[in-house]
Amino acid sequence: MDAFYASVEELDQPELRGKPVIVAGPEPRGVVATASYAARKFGIHSGMPTSLARRLCPHGIFLPPRFERYEEMAQRIRTILGEYSPLVEPISLDEAFVDLTGTELLHGPAEKVAETIHKRIPGETGLSCSVGLGPNKLIAKLASDEAKPGGLHIVRPEEVQSFLDPLPVEKLWGVGPKTAARLEEKGVRTVRDLREVPLGFLRSWFGPKGGEALWQLARGLDESSVVPVREAKSISREVTYPEDLFDEEKISDELRRLAFLVADRLQAEGFLARTVQIKARFSDFTTCTRQTKLPEPTDHPVLIAKEAAGLLARLEIPQGQGVRLLGVGAADLVPRTFQPLPLFVDLKLAEALKEMREKFGPEALYLW
DNA sequence: TCTGGGGTCCTAGGACCC
DNA sequence: TCTGGGGTCCTAGGACCC
Numbered sequence: 211m212d213a214f215y216a217s218v219e220e221l222d223q224p225e226l227r228g229k230p231v232i233v234a235g236p237e238p239r240g241v242v243a244t245a246s247y248a249a250r251k252f253g254i255h256s257g258m259p260t261s262l263a264r265r266l267c268p269h270g271i272f273l274p275p276r277f278e279r280y281e282e283m284a285q286r287i288r289t290i291l292g293e294y295s296p297l298v299e300p301i302s303l304d305e306a307f308v309d310l311t312g313t314e315l316l317h318g319p320a321e322k323v324a325e326t327i328h329k330r331i332p333g334e335t336g337l338s339c340s341v342g343l344g345p346n347k348l349i350a351k352l353a354s355d356e357a358k359p360g361g362l363h364i365v366r367p368e369e370v371q372s373f374l375d376p377l378p379v380e381k382l383w384g385v386g387p388k389t390a391a392r393l394e395e396k397g398v399r400t401v402r403d404l405r406e407v408p409l410g411f412l413r414s415w416f417g418p419k420g421g422e423a424l425w426q427l428a429r430g431l432d433e434s435s436v437v438p439v440r441e442a443k444s445i446s447r448e449v450t451y452p453e454d455l456f457d458e459e460k461i462s463d464e465l466r467r468l469a470f471l472v473a474d475r476l477q478a479e480g481f482l483a484r485t486v487q488i489k490a491r492f493s494d495f496t497t498c499t500r501q502t503k504l505p506e507p508t509d510h511p512v513l514i515a516k517e518a519a520g521l522l523a524r525l526e527i528p529q530g531q532g533v534r535l536l537g538v539g540a541a542d543l544v545p546r547t548f549q550p551l552p553l554f555v556d557l558k559l560a561e562a563l564k565e566m567r568e569k570f571g572p573e574a575l576y577l578w
Numbered sequence: 579t580c581t582g583g584g585g586t587c588c589t590a591g592g593a594c595c596c
Numbered sequence: 597t598c599t600g601g602g603g604t605c606c607t608a609g610g611a612c613c614c
Contacts, residue, residue: 234582241582243614256614262579302584302614384587386612419588443586450582485606495581499608535582 211287211331212338212359214304216246218283219273221336230270234260239450239534243275247359280304283335290330294323297436305354307347309436321364328362345370348383348432355381370430375402382427389416389424404428445481446489446539447471454493454532461533462519468538469518470567473511476540477564480547482507483540486517491535492528500525507544510560514540 211217215233220226230249234242240260252267264272284303291298294317297309308327310320317323320343328341342353344365352374357363365373378400380390392415398404405428413421426432447468455461465488476483487501500521508514518538527533 239580239582243582257581259579259581262581265579305614384612388611417589444584446584448583497609501607503606537583 211304212340213244213246213250214283214337215244215275215280216249217337218280219276220246222279226271230254230267232260232263232267232270232272233275234263234272236274237261237264238452277303283337286335287331287337287339290334291327294327297438299436299438307350307436310343324362324364332360346430346432347434347436348427349373349430351383352377352381371405374428374430375400375405377401379404382424384423384427389420392416401428441545442479442481442543444487444539444541444543445472445475445479445483446487446537447475448489448535448537448539450491450535451533454534455536456532461536462522464536465518465522465538466515468536469515470511472538472540473509473514474564474567476509476543480545481540481543482509482546483514484542484544485540486514486521487537487539487541488518488521488525489535489537489539490522490525490527490533492531493534494528494531495534496528497535498525501539501541503542507542509546511563512559514538 216231219231219233220228228248229246230252231246232242232249232254233244234240237260242254242256242258242260242263244256245254245263249263249267249270252270254263254266254270260272263270280303284300288298288300288306291306291308295308295310295313297307297311299307299309301307310317310323313323314320324341324343328339331337331339338360340354340357340360341362342350342355342357342365343363344350344353345367349365349370353363353365356373378390379385379393379398380387382401385393393399393404396407396415398407404424407428409421409425411421412424415421416424449464449468451464455464469486483504484507485501485503487499489497489499491497502517502521504513504517
């Protein structure tokens with residue numbers, strides 16, 4: 211989807227259409243989630259601090275994100291995609307892979323399906339979309355980038371190399387700023403440059419896996435399959451505070467609150483976690499994490515909060531630094547149904563806590 | 579200008595075991 | 597006296613994606 215969040219806002223408030231709409235976290239420390247194309251003309255893009263975006267475009271329309279609404283539209287779009295293949299893999303709210311392999315008999319050639327989808331989504335949702343078609347996920351994704359905004363781009367197998375060659379390496383999936391900078395040092399800027407680097411060099415520069423991955427990317431090779439539903443591997447909550455925290459009690463209160471929110475999500479989604487993680491980012495933006503493995507998987511808020519507190523004690527806050535971000539995570543998840551009931555955890559207590567907090571909000575009750 | 583929140587995957591070092 | 601090689605598990609950090 212093109213400028214998805216901003217487009218949904220324009221759909222719901224037609225008077226905003228064509229204006230510089232910027233969906234962004236609040237100042238002072240929020241960032242831009244999505245900028246409409248009108249806003250991009252001012253140099254605004256995702257990830258940019260909201261405060262900077264406001265300086266660049268003081269008359270812009272700044273809106274806080276409404277994720278429930280975007281989720282609703284995303285669901286409608288996924289339903290349309292699902293008509294053309296059982297294999298639909300959402301990447302995020304606004305992007306998905308559709309595997310059209312073997313659907314010709316039912317729906318006709320993939321090119322036709324891509325055209326149909328490209329017409330149907332705007333027709334039925336009022337939202338602009340871009341469609342890319344290619345022989346694998348890597349190429350399809352790059353083709354859709356090429357199609358933006360609002361286009362359809364098809365890359366046939368014999369066109370893959372000529373399509374890729376002129377692109378700068380950072381367009382490739384998995385090549386970010388760091389890797390691009392290291393490649394640049396070696397004189398590698400485009401995919402064509404990259405393709406001319408022997409595998410041995412890439413391996414020695416980026417390790418066996420990294421080198422191999424780059425070698426494949428440069429050739430448009432991607433064997434990964436379209437996976438409709440993947441099990442969550444971790445669940446986390448984190449918050450950046452408008453002002454750094456210095457008070458130790460405030461910090462541990464916040465950590466406990468986050469631990470409870472993580473426990474809520476574990477329970478809501480039916481998981482138990484064996485690993486508890488915490489994360490802290492300091493005034494100078496350095497980030498520390500600590501994690502620990504539990505003897506038994508749990509979704510118990512008090513247990514998770516206790517582990518988080520123990521981890522916090524192991525993490526020293528550098529002299530003179532405040533805490534700008536705190537996070538709590540749960541990993542090594544196991545579905546609750548596969549887990550025998552733990553004998554010694556106070557189930558009634560967990561139930562009662564959950565009820566109280568559903569009634570009065572997540573901050574209503576703490577135990578320690 | 580001053581850097582979100584939710585994730586995934588990889589690497590490297592150390593502990594430990596045979 | 598100083599010492600192998602292979603494997604697994606755990607932890608911390610970092611790159612990357614949307």
